[in-house]
Amino acid sequence: xxxxxxxGTIRNEREEMQLVQGRFxxxxxxxxxxxxxxxxxxxxxxxxxxxxxxxxxxxxxxxxNAMAPNRGLILDRQGRVLAENRPAYRLAxxxxxxxxxxxxxxxxxxxxxxxxxxxxxxxxxxxRSRRFESITLKTNLSEDEVARLAIHRHRLPGVExxxxxxxxxxxxxxxxxxxxxxxxxxxxxxxxLGREQYRATSHVGKTGIERYYEHLLHGQPxxxxxxxxxxxxxLRVLERTDPVPGxxxxxxxxxxxxxxAYEALGDYAGAVVVLDVETGEVLALVSKPxxxxxxxxxxxxxxxxxxxxxxxxxxxxxRFLAGGYEPGSTIKPFIALAGLESGAITPQTRVFxxxxxxxPGHSRRYRDWRREGHGWVDLQLALAESVNVYFYxxxxxxxxxxxxxxxxxxxxxxxxxxxxxxxxxxVLPTRTWKRATYGEPWYPGETVITGIxxxxxVITPLQLAHATAALAGRGTTAPPWLVxxxxxxxxxxxxDEYWDAVFNGLEAVVYGPSGTARAVARDLPxxxxxxxxxxxxxxxxxxxVEPDEREHDDLPEHLRNHALFAGFAPIDDPELVVVVVAExxxxxxxxxxxxxxxxxxxxxxxxxxxxxxxx
Amino acid sequence: xxxxxxxxxxxxxxxxxxxxxxLGMLLVLLVLGSLVLYSATEQNIGMVWRQSVRLAMGxxxxxxxxxxxxxxxxxxxxxxxxxxxAMLVAVxxxxxxxxxxxxxxxxxxxxxxxxxMKLALPLMLALLLDRRRLPPDWRTLAMxxxxxxxxxxxxxxxxxxxxxxxxxxxxxxxxFLAGLRWRLIFAMVAALAAAAPLVWLNLHQYQRHxxxxxxxxxxxxxxxxxxxxxxxxxVGSGGLTGKGWLAGSQSHLEFLPEPHTDFIFSVLxxxxxxxGVAIMLVLYAAIIGRGMYMASQCRDSFxxxxxxxxxxxFFVYVAVNVGMISGLLPVVGVPLPLVSYGGTSAVTxxxxxxxxxxxxxxxxxxx
Numbered sequence: 001x002x003x004x005x006x007x008g009t010i011r012n013e014r015e016e017m018q019l020v021q022g023r024f025x026x027x028x029x030x031x032x033x034x035x036x037x038x039x040x041x042x043x044x045x046x047x048x049x050x051x052x053x054x055x056x057x058x059x060x061x062x063x064x065n066a067m068a069p070n071r072g073l074i075l076d077r078q079g080r081v082l083a084e085n086r087p088a089y090r091l092a093x094x095x096x097x098x099x100x101x102x103x104x105x106x107x108x109x110x111x112x113x114x115x116x117x118x119x120x121x122x123x124x125x126x127x128r129s130r131r132f133e134s135i136t137l138k139t140n141l142s143e144d145e146v147a148r149l150a151i152h153r154h155r156l157p158g159v160e161x162x163x164x165x166x167x168x169x170x171x172x173x174x175x176x177x178x179x180x181x182x183x184x185x186x187x188x189x190x191x192x193l194g195r196e197q198y199r200a201t202s203h204v205g206k207t208g209i210e211r212y213y214e215h216l217l218h219g220q221p222x223x224x225x226x227x228x229x230x231x232x233x234x235l236r237v238l239e240r241t242d243p244v245p246g247x248x249x250x251x252x253x254x255x256x257x258x259x260x261a262y263e264a265l266g267d268y269a270g271a272v273v274v275l276d277v278e279t280g281e282v283l284a285l286v287s288k289p290x291x292x293x294x295x296x297x298x299x300x301x302x303x304x305x306x307x308x309x310x311x312x313x314x315x316x317x318x319r320f321l322a323g324g325y326e327p328g329s330t331i332k333p334f335i336a337l338a339g340l341e342s343g344a345i346t347p348q349t350r351v352f353x354x355x356x357x358x359x360p361g362h363s364r365r366y367r368d369w370r371r372e373g374h375g376w377v378d379l380q381l382a383l384a385e386s387v388n389v390y391f392y393x394x395x396x397x398x399x400x401x402x403x404x405x406x407x408x409x410x411x412x413x414x415x416x417x418x419x420x421x422x423x424x425x426x427v428l429p430t431r432t433w434k435r436a437t438y439g440e441p442w443y444p445g446e447t448v449i450t451g452i453x454x455x456x457x458v459i460t461p462l463q464l465a466h467a468t469a470a471l472a473g474r475g476t477t478a479p480p481w482l483v484x485x486x487x488x489x490x491x492x493x494x495x496d497e498y499w500d501a502v503f504n505g506l507e508a509v510v511y512g513p514s515g516t517a518r519a520v521a522r523d524l525p526x527x528x529x530x531x532x533x534x535x536x537x538x539x540x541x542x543x544x545v546e547p548d549e550r551e552h553d554d555l556p557e558h559l560r561n562h563a564l565f566a567g568f569a570p571i572d573d574p575e576l577v578v579v580v581v582a583e584x585x586x587x588x589x590x591x592x593x594x595x596x597x598x599x600x601x602x603x604x605x606x607x608x609x610x611x612x613x614x615x
Numbered sequence: 616x617x618x619x620x621x622x623x624x625x626x627x628x629x630x631x632x633x634x635x636x637x638l639g640m641l642l643v644l645l646v647l648g649s650l651v652l653y654s655a656t657e658q659n660i661g662m663v664w665r666q667s668v669r670l671a672m673g674x675x676x677x678x679x680x681x682x683x684x685x686x687x688x689x690x691x692x693x694x695x696x697x698x699x700x701a702m703l704v705a706v707x708x709x710x711x712x713x714x715x716x717x718x719x720x721x722x723x724x725x726x727x728x729x730x731x732m733k734l735a736l737p738l739m740l741a742l743l744l745d746r747r748r749l750p751p752d753w754r755t756l757a758m759x760x761x762x763x764x765x766x767x768x769x770x771x772x773x774x775x776x777x778x779x780x781x782x783x784x785x786x787x788x789x790x791f792l793a794g795l796r797w798r799l800i801f802a803m804v805a806a807l808a809a810a811a812p813l814v815w816l817n818l819h820q821y822q823r824h825x826x827x828x829x830x831x832x833x834x835x836x837x838x839x840x841x842x843x844x845x846x847x848x849x850v851g852s853g854g855l856t857g858k859g860w861l862a863g864s865q866s867h868l869e870f871l872p873e874p875h876t877d878f879i880f881s882v883l884x885x886x887x888x889x890x891g892v893a894i895m896l897v898l899y900a901a902i903i904g905r906g907m908y909m910a911s912q913c914r915d916s917f918x919x920x921x922x923x924x925x926x927x928x929f930f931v932y933v934a935v936n937v938g939m940i941s942g943l944l945p946v947v948g949v950p951l952p953l954v955s956y957g958g959t960s961a962v963t964x965x966x967x968x969x970x971x972x973x974x975x976x977x978x979x980x981x982x
Contacts, residue, residue, distance in 0.1 A: 013915075016749045019749055020749065020793070020794060020923075021919075023793075023794060024907060024911040027792065027927065028907050035896060035900045041941045041943055045847060045884075046851060046855065047855055049851050050851055050855070053852045056851075057852035057864055060870050061868050230868060230869040235868070
């Protein structure tokens with residue numbers, strides 16, 4: 001096979017064909033190798049690693065959707081609702097179905113007011129959401145707004161009015177400091193509570209019972225296994241576990257007694273605590289003024305927040321839990337018990353009050369509240385008339401160590417452990433405390449004023465109530481509680497005659513002819529014993545002058561002393577303890593004791609306290 | 616030339632020049648491909664119909680080219696090549712397309728000149744190489760180099776890396792089949808390796824990104840790596856027997872990008888599993904094997920080189936596309952031949968098989 005080329009050279013076609021066919025064979029073998037390789041590759045992916053990729057395909061298409069559980073209710077001891085879930089409506093927009101989002105929002109703001117804050121939140125949410133997810137623009141629409149929107153619905157494509165449940169506190173300021181409130185969940189809450197459980201939850205307890213019992217109130221979120229496409233749109237539900245609603249909580253509190261206690265304070269700021277002596281149940285727990293917790297649920301406005309913050313009576317301040325007060329004369333029964341126990345006094349020991357007391361070798365005079373003095377007084381009269389000189393002398397005789405030990409037994413300087421966050425421990429003055437805090441030794445003069453509850457001692461109304469319950473229970477009571485009962489325990493041991501002696505004195509406060517609270521005696525349906533007290537307001541002119549039980553209406557209100565009363569009823573078999581702190585109330589006798597008496601009256605009216613028929 | 620043309624019936628009636636084996640296998644491929652396409656287009660019967668029309672046009676081109684005398688091909692080769700080259704220049708000047716200019720808008724139809732070059736370049740090279748003895752001498756090689764480099768450079772400028780690779784590969788293939796000496800081949804490979812950094816520097820940003828994400832797709836799982844990862848998931852989750860026709864979750868829940876074009880083989884792999892993949896690969900291998908056999912039997916070097924290169928081009932399509940969707944090769948825009956939705960390449964490839972059949976039917980009969 002010889003062919004002549006165009007340029008005249010001779011060409012061997014057979015040789016050429018063999019060359020080309022050799023190359024064909026080479027290429028075909030190479031192709032076969034490639035096909036085998038590809039086959040091998042698919043074998044590896046589809047047979048060898050199938051499990052792995054099958055799982056990844058499922059991860060792709062299957063998503064878990066969490067559904068928020070309904071929050072548990074909060075009820076009072078009679079089952080009256082203190083915190084509920086109320087149906088409400090919110091305005092939401094699905095960007096995908098809304099042509100011209102900006103114009104739509106503009107049109108919407110003609111119908112319902114949209115704040116810049118709401119708009120900002122909407123935009124932020126929008127950046128994080130898919131186009132087909134509905135994004136909330138405004139929550140808690142009024143009925144009016146819902147109606148207006150419904151009328152204009154046809155002009156607002158993609159705009160939805162969605163029903164949802166919102167937390168509501170029907171009694172507002174009355175229980176703000178006990179029940180607390182829920183607020184929008186934030187990053188800190190998620191870190192604290194766990195992301196997994198709270199994926200679908202919008203609000204969590206921020207304060208009060210709502211916060212303390214968040215874990216019970218929240219419930220279990222439901223789960224939905226859904227199939228989605230690559231954009232995340234849900235195509236169908238594969239499996240569903242319904243959410244489990246949170247537990248309803250029944251508080252020891254009685255709503256009507258709470259209301260009575262709140263009103264008993266009148267216009268004063270302050271605190272009222274009512275405890276059951278035997279069980280430690282908290283029947284009323286007031287910090288006045290309160291505030292409307294509903295404001296916080298939907299995010300409080302700057303204006304509202306600022307007016308709460310700058311109100312002169314500080315409504316956001318929880319007085320029964322975090323309010324530290326000097327106990328004043330309400331400390332005297334406990335000092336008296338220490339005195340009896342140590343033998344420094346007997347019930348019959350008499351002390352002469354000429355109006356003032358001096359430490360030997362010191363010229364400083366510690367005064368009685370009655371300038372001219374009380375004359376000869378025994379323990380009963382000393383308590384009834386709140387004779388300072390008696391307790392100055394007793395304190396000096398006891399020494400600070402014995403006093404501290406007795407007060408510590410009654411829980412002074414220690415948080416009671418009530419089931420709420422934010423309780424302060426107060427201050428129990430001791431030598432070591434003084435050195436640790438001030439780097440100074442204890443001075444004798446400080447022992448003198450500790451005897452009448454002045455100086456360093458700081459208590460909260462709740463602590464005072466607990467200590468008074470221990471007193472009323474003759475050493476035995478249970479720590480205060482709202483939801484989970486506590487065990488009663490013997491806190492203090494004293495001989496019966498000592499308790500009797502102190503009880504006699506406290507009875508004489510109300511029923512004695514010269515008792516500081518004798519004015520309330522005729523209004524009481526059951527016998528009440530108690531002790532009035534005055535807590536110094538620091539920084540007023542003439543500070544350091546001994547406080548007294550006199551009223552001083554001549555002073556401007558914010559400089560007046562705080563009025564205290566700690567009492568219990570009935571006297572023979574004490575059931576309830578009442579503590580009242582009325583800020584700037586002047587003296588305990590005029591303001592605090594009548595408030596306590598009115599609380600006891602209400603407790604009787606509400607059947608919380610039985611009137612014993614005299615035999 | 617001792618021509619052996621004395622076959623009975625010649626001259627009196629036109630001979631039917633189609634190869635029943637190759638045509639049969641191609642038709643089976645087209646039918647199976649339509650089934651997969653129906654699933655991949657979300658059961659869009661309209662799209663399947665439009666694709667069928669294009670395939671029919673391709674079959675017409677196949678039949679016409681099969682009956683075109685080879686001397687016509689020789690005669691027209693230079694002009695076809697020059698025309699294709701001119702259109703490639705035109706596309707750079709007046710072309711349309713998103714991101715890259717690949718299309719010429721001729722009013723009635725939009726046409727991709729680089730597709731024409733896939734036929735024109737092998738034609739031109741086969742003519743050039745056949746004029747002188749094989750293996751090619753230096754002068755021929757130099758000319759061939761220019762003939763290959765011009766269109767490849769123009770296509771890279773569009774830029775369309777995938778097509779440039781295909782066109783360049785077909786050029787190199789024909790040189791190899793023509794008996795290019797091994798010494799030269801090794802020298803070229805060495806030179807290419809040396810030039811790799813230079814090529815890298817001249818690549819477009821998106822092309823570099825593609826290569827980088829190919830090397831490590833998980834580095835950009837939501838961006839460029841998404842395609843490769845999702846495709847591998849589709850393939851792997853298909854398992855041995857697949858999830859069933861129309862039941863692939865990766866394909867139908869929009870995880871797979873472009874399931875009806877470049878990633879249609881992933882749909883097949885997901886829904887029909889390894890069994891389906893094996894059947895499809897065997898079918899492709901058989902088509903290519905038959906094509907190569909037919910090419911090797913052509914009567915002269917022109918025919919052998921041209922037919923062999925056209926079949927090789929088809930093979931490169933298969934290998935690159937299937938290699939890509941299984942994560943063996945980077946993502947380049949190469950469709951699965953005769954199955955992916957889209958007209959131009961299907962027409963080109965069927966036309967190429969027409970040329971192969973025409974050349975084969977005019978083979979020399981020995982004895």
